[in-house]
Amino acid sequence: MTFDDVCALALAWPGVERGTSYGTPALKVKGKMLTRLREDGETLVVPGVGPDEREMLIEAEPEVFRVTPHYRDWPIVLMRLPKADPRAVETLLLRRWREVAPKRLAKEFDAAKG
Numbered sequence: 001m002t003f004d005d006v007c008a009l010a011l012a013w014p015g016v017e018r019g020t021s022y023g024t025p026a027l028k029v030k031g032k033m034l035t036r037l038r039e040d041g042e043t044l045v046v047p048g049v050g051p052d053e054r055e056m057l058i059e060a061e062p063e064v065f066r067v068t069p070h071y072r073d074w075p076i077v078l079m080r081l082p083k084a085d086p087r088a089v090e091t092l093l094l095r096r097w098r099e100v101a102p103k104r105l106a107k108e109f110d111a112a113k114g
Contacts, residue, residue, distance in 0.1 A: 001081040001089055003037045006044065009090055010034060013097055014105040032100040035093055042081050044089070048096040049077040064088070 003025060010016045010027050019028045026036035036045045049057070054077045057065040064083045071078065079089065098106055 001084050001086055003041075003044070003081065005086065006035065006081070006089060006093070009086075010093055010097070013094070013101075014109050015101055016097070029097060029100045029105075030102060034096055034100060038078070044079040044081055044084075045071075046077050046079050046092050046096065048075060048099050049092065050075045053077075 007018065007027065011018070013029075015029045016034060017028055019026045021028075021033055021036040024037050024039060027034040033047060035047070037043070038045055054065070054067060054075075057077055058067065061083075064080050064085075066078050066080070067076070068078065077092075079092070081089070101109075
């Protein structure tokens with residue numbers, strides 16, 4: 001996957017817009033960060049992943065998931081896009097979207113999905 005693939009996926013969700021965060025490309029929902037690309041151009045910063053889940057992800061797929069000392073104390077996991085399964089990217093980002101999207105948007109999204 002690439003960040004363009006992530007954008008194609010997430011920009012289809014209500015309220016998602018392109019932006020920047022820390023000088024890098026990002027996706028936001030009504031101004032709240034959904035995800036951002038790290039400076040290396042291939043690692044996605046995925047908020048909303050607590051330490052227990054993060055450790056499980058890293059243990060299961062160390063070639064995809066990691067954390068740096070900078071992010072150790074935050075509910076964030078880093079995901080290497082070239083090695084990531086698109087379904088895992090969608091699952092984590094959709095969960096994050098539900099955390100930050102206004103409830104009205106989530107209801108509309110669910111209703112449209114049927």
